């Protein structure tokens with residue numbers, strides 16, 4: 001008999017992730033507060049649960065992909081209290097991007113009830129969710145991360161064990177803080193070159209073969225017209241939205257405050273993205289490489 005997955009949060013990411021589990025032969029029971037999201041999941045082969053308790057009844061895996069930590073803590077502990085409803089065989093996998101403290105709280109509460117839970121935030125965006133090529137950064141017991149691979153391998157291409165509960169969130173915050181920093185640095189350098197008469201394509205080619213080479217320049221050039229198929233070539237539509245980068249930088253700053261770490265570059269990146277988001281009504285919904293426009297406007 002097919003193993004049962006209870007899936008909470010069938011939005012932009014969770015929808016295609018659940019659909020990939022259906023394709024892999026799991027029986028997926030979906031729950032979301034938005035009826036349209038549930039209808040789409042049913043069209044993809046999931047069944048709809050009338051409430052949270054029905055969704056987790058008999059579930060082998062519980063997966064959540066929710067907007068923030070408050071909602072995740074409410075689902076597992078304070079509100080729907082899934083931790084008091086799941087069967088002991090269930091492995092709980094929260095894929096939402098939340099503060100490490102939220103994941104630690106859920107992990108600790110699960111442990112107290114002798115349940116298995118891991119945090120497993122992702123990198124790869126909606127395209128990665130659709131193509132089942134996400135990277136999962138997991139926090140929790142090694143055995144539980146190993147057991148989670150039974151489902152994670154059908155939604156992603158790379159699965160990492162970062163450390164104990166919350167470590168997946170820390171890894172994600174570090175990665176996305178670095179991503180913001182090198183995207184901003186790349187945009188700043190390209191604008192400096194253009195302001196001094198250089199062709200952005202020629203400058204990109206030079207830096208790609210020089211010490212300034214980095215992922216943003218190589219895979220995601222922010223200057224319009226330099227690279228095909230990236231958000232900069234389509235008015236910064238699609239991709240990873242500015243508002244999601246703001247959220248992730250906020251979580252990185254929260255982590256830095258908690259550990260008293262010096263993150264001046266991350267702090268500056270957060271401030272620049274906040275400024276950029278506030279400049280135009282539509283900016284929060286643009287791809288994060290649109291930070292290039294911020295530098296263009298200063299020139």
Ligand code: NAD
Pocket residue numbers: 008009010011012013014031032033034037065066067068071075095096097098122123124125126239240241244247
């Ligand atoms: P989304 O807003 O499209 O989806 C979230 C879904 O959760 C919605 O359908 C919402 O109705 C549902 N939901 C809210 N409260 C619920 C509850 N109590 N029970 C059940 N469902 C509930 O968001 P998304 O873009 O899919 O992002 C989900 C998570 O993935 C976020 O934590 C985000 O930071 C992270 N993430 C997103 C991306 C991306 O590119 N979109 C990339 C990496 C990580």
